[in-house]
Amino acid sequence: MKTPVPDYLNHVLSQCNLNDSGALADYIPELANADPNKLALALSTVDGTVYTTGDDDVEFTIQSMSKPFAYALAIQHLGLEKVLQKVGVEPSGEAFNQISLDAKTKLPKNPMINSGAITTHSLIPHDDQISRAEHLRRFLSxxxxxxxxxxxxxxxxxxxxxxxxxxxxxxxxTVGVLDEDPVDVVNGYIRQCAIKVTVKDLANITSVLANGGIQAKTGKQLLDRGIVRQVLSVMMTCGMYDAAGDWLSTVGIPAKSGVAGGIIGVLPGQVGIAVFSPKLDEHGNSARGIQIFERLSNDMGLHLMEGTPSAQTIVQRRYSPQQDDSIVIYELVGALQFAEAEMLLRIVQEEPNGNNTIIFDLNNLSLMNDVGRRMLIEGIDRLIEDGHEVVVVDPDYLIEQELTDRGQVMTIYRHLDDFLSKLSGLTKSE
Incomplete structure (x- = not known):
């Protein structure tokens, strides 16, 4: 069978492609010449698997999506306490380019608006050979x-x-937040925003944040967990500017947008998401990108306030009873949400076509949310279409019917021994 995740992402993109709202960022001449029809989506898991669809090889500039990573570098270089002495963490409720400071502290309100981002850029380490923007480019690479x-x-x-x-x-x-020539700092900040990425790059980058700072492919700890927590916290409350409150209530994923049309989102322990569509809404966020995130959050149950602890491994073991290779049992453990269901389907897709009996033992599942249930049933549908018989051991009535969404039959038992006893009886009678 083939995992249904790519098909789902293609479906979301095709639905949101109909949205023609928004306008290009015409205050930057080069961005005003962008192709408004480009559209791409990428999703990454904590183990580094990346799914992409649409114009996923198109490069565009990272723009303000660089801000969380400049903030991370500044904290990594100076420590959080020193960074907080220069830039706060409070939502501004203002446009991203507002010329303002906090009325009490006389500091930028947070590192996600331009005043805070310019300040944060000034805190990135540099020397005569490596500029701040170059340092960030190497880190993002x-x-x-x-x-x-x-x-x-x-x-x-x-x-x-x-x-x-x-x-x-x-x-x-003027207020002493910057200690050097503001022209040099602003020029460096603008160069930082001109780093080119694709949604594939952004998916790999967000995978590291979703995985607590660890790059899954190499096992290397690229960011301290405490820094990741700080960055994601500020992204959650400030990353979408004066639309941050609406974003928190409707999407509920720490995120950051850029005026070239990109948006990144990270759900810790679950997924990283990147979208690209150049036309922006009135807040400077990608119009189709917003719609895609809303669809993903609703369909996949990704809202942070719905989150429950996520197991990194869903398959406790795969085995065949009584040395019978025609029967394969997947013993599942923990919670079956999107991340675990994606992992399960990616493992099960390695099953060859044939007439084997595939058993999903749900006895040790502590939770199955709606998206986990729908993805499991979709996988069962595909296994049946490949010629397999599918049996579900479901003592807690997590699956309510024996028919799949496509009307195919999956056999449900309350206990694994009931199926094995029946199987043993059939074998003896034969």
């Missing part, structure tokens, strides 16, 4: 698993219209 580069045309285009960011930089220098 390591997270992405490939060498990233700068878009020199977008960088030059943004420099020509950087008056507002320069105003913010001079304001920060």
């Amino acid at each position: 390591e997270l992405a698993g490939r060498e990233l580069s700068f878009d020199e045309q977008v960088y030059a285009s943004e420099l020509k219209t950087a008056f507002r960011n320069l105003s913010i930089g001079y304001m920060l220098r």
Whole structure:
């Protein structure tokens, strides 16, 4: 069988492709020339598996999606306490490019708006050989698993219209938040935003955040867990600017957008998500990207406030009883939510076509949410279509009917011994 995850992502993209709302970021000349019809979606798991669909090889500039990672680098370099002395963590409720500071502290309110991001950029380590933007490019390349580069045309285009960011930089220098020439810092910040990525790159990057700072493919700890927690917390409350409250209530995933049309989202211990569609809504967030995230959150039960502890492994063991290779039992354990169901289906898709009996033993499942149930039943449908008989051992009535969504029959037993006893009886009579 083939895992249904790619088919589902294709379906979501085809549905959201009908949305023609929004407009290109025309205040940056190079972004105003972008193809408004480009659309891509990528999803990564904590073990580093990446699913993509749409224009997944198209490169675009990371823009403000660089802000969480610049923040992470600053904390990694200076420590959280020193960073908090320069930039706060409170939601601003203002547009991303608002020229303002916190009324009491005289600091930028958070690192996700431009005043905070310019400040954060000034805190990235650098020397005569490696600029701050280059340092961040190298770090993002390591997270992405490939060498990233700068878009020199977008960088030059943004420099020509950087008056507002320069105003913010001079304001920060006036109040003592910046200790050096604001023009140099702002130019570096604009170059930081011009790093080129694809949704595949962003999926690999967000996979590291979803996995607590560990790059699954290499096992390397690229970010301390405490830094990941701090970054995701600020993304949750501030990442979508003056739409952050609406985002929290409807999508419920720590996220960050960029004016080139990208949005990244991370559900800790579950998934990383990246979308790309250049037309923006009134808040500066990708219009189709917002719709895609809403669909994924609702369909897959990803809202953070619905979350329950997630097991990293769903299959406790795979075995055949009584040395009978025609019967394969998958003994499941823990919670069956999206991440676990995706892992299960990816394992089961290795079963060859044939007429074997596949048994899913749910005896040790502590929880099965709606998306986990739907994905399991979809997998059962596909196994039956491949020629297998499917049996479900379900002592807790987690699956309510013996018919799949396609009207196919799966046999349900309350106890595994009941099936094995029946099987033994049939064998003896034969």
